[in-house]
Ligand SMILES: Nc1ncnc2c1ncn2[C@@H]1O[C@H](COP(=O)(O)OP(=O)(O)O)[C@@H](O)[C@H]1O
């Protein structure tokens with residue numbers, strides 16, 4: 068995924084919002100080299116407008132020799148013919164002005180095409196999306212959302228999906244799906260260095276042809292032995308094997324969860340209509356912002372959205388400063404489906420919540436990169452129609 072280099076966090080965020088999900092940023096060219104050493108597959112470096120031209124040229128000259136498959140896109144405050152010529156001589160792939168983010172996105176997309184052509188057809192086989200479902204609170208519906216969303220994403224078998232249970236101490240994906248896994252992520256402990264698709268495949272449990280599950284360990288104490296490196300290796304490997312990887316998470320900002328969120332392309336934050344949950348979700352959003360995780364790629368899901376408890380979706384949006392992307396009502400059918408071991412989307416495909424999960428899946432699949440900036444502050448007087456249009460804009 069593209070890496071942006073810029074010391075100014077506001078500029079880095081603007082660029083992150085315009086580029087494909089999963090982009091990362093570093094603040095200096097000195098930090099870039101160690102970052103690249105850890106990401107041998109990186110296909111493009113975007114040098115932000117606050118990087119000095121001289122430093123940028125040095126990066127281009129060095130990468131041209133050491134990593135010819137990694138393109139450099141120069142973003143400048145304004146275009147200047149002399150600088151353009153110098154940047155091209157140094158090996159930059161494109162030079163674009165900061166005031167047109169569509170041109171930046173276009174340059175990155177061309178760099179991607181170039182790198183795929185260079186690496187051959189194998190490289191383009193799979194570049195699956197990682198979608199995490201997170202909330203700092205337990206019991207709000209994360210597992211329910213993760214399971215139903217994963218099934219919706221299979222689109223009746225046309226897409227390959229893997230559901231990963233990273234609630235490592237108290238994961239309940241397997242029981243929710245009435246699965247009895249013979250292997251779990253526990254069996255990958257210690258295999259950080261040699262984890263590959265065949266090995267990972269042997270740890271998965273089949274739910275349907277199009278949906279596989281990587282179950283959580285059966286004992287809570289195993290969690291301690293699952294390293295952040297293993298978490299990131301698992302997700303990076305699964306990306307190469309599946310169209311979508313859906314991650315259920317623990318209600319905590321522990322190092323495993325943070326690593327999973329760091330590897331995430333799209334993050335669904337689950338909230339309910341109670342003040343303690345909203346307070347914690349607000350803190351979690353601030354933390355994600357501080358850590359530069361998922362900016363522009365967060366979706367707020369309001370579960371039990373029709374509970375008459377004195378707070379409505381509008382208030383939630385005002386409190387959290389972001390729009391609600393999806394709402395699921397409280398329904399005894401959802402709880403009954405969980406208890407019966409058949410998720411609602413499979414048990415009752417026409418149930419309103421099943422439709423809501425399918426709509427969420429469409430939103431995630433169809434939203435073009437960079438447009439999904441659902442993290443904006445809603446204006447106080449925004450009408451319902453306006454909000455509806457913004458929330459549900461899909462494929463353009
Ligand atoms: N919208 C809903 N209506 C009714 N029950 C729900 C709803 N969402 C979740 N539940 C139930 O609440 C319980 C907790 O949900 P779960 O998804 O396990 O939460 P979490 O993973 O956040 O701990 C489950 O029994 C689930 O069936």
Ligand SMILES: [Mg+2]
Pocket residue numbers: 209210211234239315
């Ligand atoms: Mg759960």
